[in-house]
Amino acid sequence: MxxxxxxxxxxxxxxxxxxxxxxxxxxxxxxxxLYFDDDVxxxxxxxxxxxxxRKHRPFVREFDDDEHALTDLLSDTLGMAPMCCPICNxxxxx
Ligand SMILES: [Zn+2]
Numbered sequence: 001m002x003x004x005x006x007x008x009x010x011x012x013x014x015x016x017x018x019x020x021x022x023x024x025x026x027x028x029x030x031x032x033x034l035y036f037d038d039d040v041x042x043x044x045x046x047x048x049x050x051x052x053x054r055k056h057r058p059f060v061r062e063f064d065d066d067e068h069a070l071t072d073l074l075s076d077t078l079g080m081a082p083m084c085c086p087i088c089n090x091x092x093x094x
Contacts, residue, residue, distance in 0.1 A: 011062050015070065015077040018049050024078060028085030036081035037091070049074050 016034065019025035022045040026037050052060045053067040063070045084092050 007062065011069075011073055012077060014060055014062060015049075015074045017059070018052070018070075018074060019045050019078060019081075021045075022048050025081055026091075028088065028090045030090070031085050031087045033085045033087060034081060035084050035086075035090075036078055038083060042078055045074060045078070046071050 016025065019036075019042075020027070020034075022040070022042075024037060024040045024042045024045045025034050027034050049060070049070045050067045053063055053065060053070055056065065060070060084090060
């Protein structure tokens with residue numbers, strides 16, 4: 001695995017961590033698959049991301065004080081997440 005890829009994965013893990021903390025993304029309790037909860041306003045996740053960067057929290061040090069890099073990645077991460085668990089369709093079984 002290249003260093004660049006490792007860095008990207010680290011950054012994506014940070015974005016996912018913020019999304020999970022603000023409940024915009026949730027994990028299926030059975031399959032541990034992450035999904036995007038469209039009932040939750042994603043503004044909270046972006047606000048937290050910006051706050052963490054501005055406060056220089058060690059959690060977001062990979063972003064080098066670049067809050068836009070983090071919010072862009074967060075936006076991509078949310079955009080790519082499925083709307084429910086891909087295995088059981090939780091939380092909206094059909
Ligand atoms: Zn599931």
